[in-house]
Amino acid sequence: xxxxxxxxxxxxxxxxxxxxxxxxxxxxxxxxxxxxxxxxxxxxxxxxxxxxxxxxxxxxxxxxxxxxxxxxxxxxxxxxxxxxxxxxxxxxxxxxxxxxxxxxxxxxxxxxxxxxxxxxxxxxxxxxxxxxxxxxxxxxxxxxxxxxxxxxxxxxxxxxxxxxxxxxxxxxxxxxxxxxxxxxxxxxxxxxxxxxxxxxxxxxxxxxxxxxxxxxxxxxxxxxxxxxxxxxxxxxxxxxxxxxxxxxxxxxxxxxxxxxxxxxxxxxxxxxxxxxxxxxxxxxxxxxxxxxxxxxxxxxxx
Numbered sequence: 001x002x003x004x005x006x007x008x009x010x011x012x013x014x015x016x017x018x019x020x021x022x023x024x025x026x027x028x029x030x031x032x033x034x035x036x037x038x039x040x041x042x043x044x045x046x047x048x049x050x051x052x053x054x055x056x057x058x059x060x061x062x063x064x065x066x067x068x069x070x071x072x073x074x075x076x077x078x079x080x081x082x083x084x085x086x087x088x089x090x091x092x093x094x095x096x097x098x099x100x101x102x103x104x105x106x107x108x109x110x111x112x113x114x115x116x117x118x119x120x121x122x123x124x125x126x127x128x129x130x131x132x133x134x135x136x137x138x139x140x141x142x143x144x145x146x147x148x149x150x151x152x153x154x155x156x157x158x159x160x161x162x163x164x165x166x167x168x169x170x171x172x173x174x175x176x177x178x179x180x181x182x183x184x185x186x187x188x189x190x191x192x193x194x195x196x197x198x199x200x201x202x203x204x205x206x207x208x209x210x211x212x213x214x215x216x217x218x219x220x221x222x223x224x225x226x227x228x229x230x231x232x233x234x235x236x237x238x239x240x241x242x243x244x245x246x247x248x249x250x251x252x253x254x255x256x257x258x259x260x261x262x263x264x265x266x267x268x269x270x271x272x273x274x275x276x277x278x279x280x281x282x283x284x285x286x287x288x289x290x291x292x293x294x295x296x297x298x299x300x301x302x
Contacts (some may be wrong), residue, residue, distance in 0.1 A: 003006060005090075006091055006092070006095040006099075007099075009024075009085040009090040009091040010065065010085060010091055010095075010099055011218040012085070013068060013085035013086075013090075013091065014060075014061065014064035014068065015064075015247075016075065019056060019057060020124075020186075020283045020286055020287060021155060021282060021283065021286050022056065022060075022155040022158045022183065022186065022286070023053065023056050023158075023160060023286070023290075024057055024286045024287055024289065024290020024291065025050065025155075025159050025179060025183050025286060025289070025290055026052055026053075026158040026159065026161070026162040027052065027053075027160075027290055027294065028179070028284070028289070028290045028293040029158070029159040029160070029162040029163045029166075029176055029179060030045075030048070030049055030052050030162040030163065030165065030166045031045070031249055031294050031297050032163065032170065032173070032175060032176065032241065032293075032295070032297065033162070033163035033164075033166035033167045033170035033173075033176070033241075033259045034048070034053045034166040034167060034170075035297050044050075045166075047117065047118075047205075048114070048118060048165065051110050051113055051114060051165070052056065052162050052165055053112060054107075055107060055110045055123070055165070056105070056158060058101055058103045058104075058106045058110065059103075059107055059130070059134055060108035060134075061099070061100075061153065062100055062103045062104055062107065062131060062134060063101040063134040063135060063279065064137060064143050065096050065099055065100045065102060065103070066134075066135040066136075066137075066138060066184060067137065067138040067154060068084060068085065068086055068091075068096060069086065069093055069096050069097065069100070070138040070139065071138050072086040072087055072259065073095065074089045074201075074205055074207070077201070077205070078198060078201045080197055080198065082203075092251075094195055099106060103293070104131065107131065108124075108127065109204075110125045110301060111127045111165075113122035113150060114165055114250075120165065122164050122165070122168050123161070123164065123165045123230045126161075126164075130157060130161065132212045133153075133154060133157070134154050137150050137151055141207045141208050141209055142206075142207065143203070143208060144208050144212040145208045145209060145210045146210075147208060147209065147210075148188045148189075148191040148192050148209070148210055149188045149194065151187055151188065151191050152183070152185065152186075152187040152189075152191065153184055154188065155183055155184075155187045156181070156183035157180075157183040158178045158183075159176060159179045159180040160176055160177070160180055161170070161176065161184060163176050167281070170259050171227050171272040173240075173241075174236075174240040175237050175240040175241035175244075177236075178233050178236045178238050178240055179233070180238035181230075181233040182230045182231075182233035182234050182237065185226040185227065185230035186226070186227060186230040186259075186282075187223075187284070188226055188262075189223040189224075189226035189227045189230065190223070190227075190262070190282050191222040192210050192211065192219050192220070192222065192226075193220075193223055193266055195209040195210060195211050195212070195219075195220075195264070196211050196216060196270070196271045196272070197274060198212075199216065200210050210222065217267030218298055220263075220267075223263070224263055227259045227262075227263070230259075231252070231255065231256050231259065234252045234255065234289070235252060238252060243296060243297055244292075244293050244297065245295075245296030245299075245300070246296065247291075247292040247293070247295045247300055248289070248293045248294065248296045251289050251291075251292030251293070251299075252289070254288055255285050255288060255289060258281050258288075259281075259285070260286055261281065262281045262282070265281075268287040272296045
């Protein structure tokens with residue numbers, strides 16, 4: 001198997017474009033941290049923002065490939081996932097492991113650049129526990145039905161991490177943690193919905209997804225509750241940071257509607273429209289909120 005074929009198989013399998021779920025929030029957090037009277041100007045943010053994007057892409061690649069390696073045998077026994085790159089033979093475990101190591105090195109180079117270029121050692125100092133948390137996510141469903149929250153925290157870490165990378169002192173600002181709370185609850189809630197596809201497989205394999213352990217009905221109510229509180233976190237972020245302005249307020253209203261549509265779709269069609277409920281709607285949520293927040297910080301709508 002050629003290197004190019006392996007890279008193509010891995011890229012297709014981990015779906016790099018799904019970085020859209022967390023990346024807009026990381027960029028918004030970076031802008032919230034940097035656009036301060038005493039902070040960086042918009043013109044000086046290009047370099048640090050590029051490093052934030054690099055960190056996000058390489059960290060997600062490590063997490064997703066670790067997931068595929070650790071779950072390969074389970075995926076092979078699940079009809080929905082048997083066609084993934086490793087179970088189908090399109091990607092060897094060895095090649096996937098080399099890609100993980102390469103992505104780790106690239107991630108370390110990005111966090112080290114903050115220390116060398118911007119005199120900010122915090123990303124370098126904290127990158128090991130972050131990488132361990134991301135890489136061990138696939139093990140959570142083997143022992144707890146709170147595995148969905150592990151994923152939620154994994155994506156939410158991008159918010160304080162991006163703020164820390166831009167200006168360490170900004171991490172204490174309430175808006176950063178309201179946004180992180182929103183991402184945690186939003187991702188946890190939609191991962192519960194995603195797990196509906198594998199209830200029988202999870203039970204057969206002894207895995208502890210929420211729908212498999214608690215039942216579909218109770219899990220959906222927990223997901224709805226999480227998304228309700230996630231919307232509250234968004235409004236609290238807007239109150240905590242008035243500079244987010246009218247665009248963010250409008251976006252929060254739109255996101256509330258999108259989450260209602262997501263749950264109505266699941267209620268009406270179950271998992272048959274997962275491409276809409278999981279990928280499309282949640283991708284729109286992150287893009288709308290991230291874009292609206294950055295536009296508000298730029299003064300649009302004031």
